[in-house]
Amino acid sequence: MNQKMVRQYLEETTNGCFVMHSGNSLFSGQGLSNPAPHPINTFVFNKGAEQSVVIDEIPYTMPAQSILPLVSNQHFVFEHPEALVAWQFNREFYCIVNHDAEVGCVGFLFYGIHxxxxxxxxxADVSDITYMEGVFSTELMLRDNFQGEMLRTLLKRVIIKATRMAKQQCESYRLFPDEKMDLIRNYALLVEMHFRREHEVSFYADALNKAPKTLSNVFALLKQPTPSTVIRNRILLEAKRYLHYTDKSAKEIAYELGFENPAHFSRFFKANAGKNISEFIKKSCTPASL
Incomplete structure (x- = not known):
């Protein structure tokens, strides 16, 4: 069993944070992002056999010897954390200098279509990522003026490698031009930035200089949920996070998510979650749902 380990680099001038985790107690609870003072992205490297992972209360199977990118504020619990290594970073650490979108915080890995x-x-990939794990670990023990830039360089290498592999494994990226794929990604990014206040497709279409019909056609071509469904799903996910992980009332959540009144929010929740708010909270509190 791996020994528990946390190594961290903090950059005082920018509030940048980079953390490397390993060990069987580090992936329990509500997710590594919760204790962080700022939104933080995560790469999880599963070095062992396939295992289950629950992400925002939905169970998945993580394949053996694979990488999983997770965006900030996602909650997750892994079945066998002793087989995992994770690298976490916030925007201030890696994206403050506006790295190219494909290998930055708004790139394909975090805002792609899957x-x-x-x-x-x-x-060969496992060998390379395992080697990088050792380099990260060694670098995190150093303390000099080059440490931050070296860690950013190493992180960028991992992101580029993961992006290349993911695109090779994603059929849509082999079949469709980058322009259409980037439209999906940019739409998802805009929704992430504005979903709490903007609930209409027209807002996002205007921001992208596209007609709503054009967006719908591209989403349909790539067999994606409709643009309006993307907005509804993101609002619903955030509502469930608030209900499950905070003590906010339905009224408070309604205003946090841009609804005119709590009744409108309640109708939205029941229509899209399939149960009313009180039923959801009751089920979330039972052992079977954990």
Whole structure:
């Protein structure tokens, strides 16, 4: 069993944070992102056999020898954390200098068309990522003026490698031009930024300089949920997170998510979750749902 380990780099000038986790107690509870003072992205490297992972209360199977990117504020619990290594970073650490979108915080790995995205590794990939694990670990023990930039360089290498592998494994990226795929990604990014206040497709279409019909056609071509469904699903996910992980009332959540009144929010929740708010809270509190 791996020994528990947490190594961390903090950058005082930018509030940048980079953390490396391993060990069987580090992936329990509500997810590594919860204790962080700022939104933080995560790469999880499963070095062992396939295992279950619950992400925002939905169970998935993580393949053996694979990588899983997770965006900030996701909650997750793994079945066998002793087989995992995770690297976490916030925007201030890696994206403050606006890295190219494909290998940054708003890139394909975090705002592509498939989530969660399990990236399978072959033997050579496993060897390379394992080597990188050792380099990260060594670098995190150093303390000099080069440490931050070296960690950013190493992280960028991992992101580029993971992006290449993910695109090879994603049929849509082999069949359709980057322009259409980027439209999906940019739409998802805009929704992430504005879903608490903007609930209409027209807002996002205007921001992208596209007609709503054009968006609908591209989403249909790539067999994605409709643009309006993307908005509804994101609002619903955030509502469930508030209900499950906070003590906020339905009224408070309604205003947090941009609804005119609690009754409107209640109708929205029941229509899209299939149960009313009180039923959801009751089920979330039972052992069977954990």
């Amino acid at each position: 989530h969660p995205m399990f990236i399978r590794l072959d033997a």
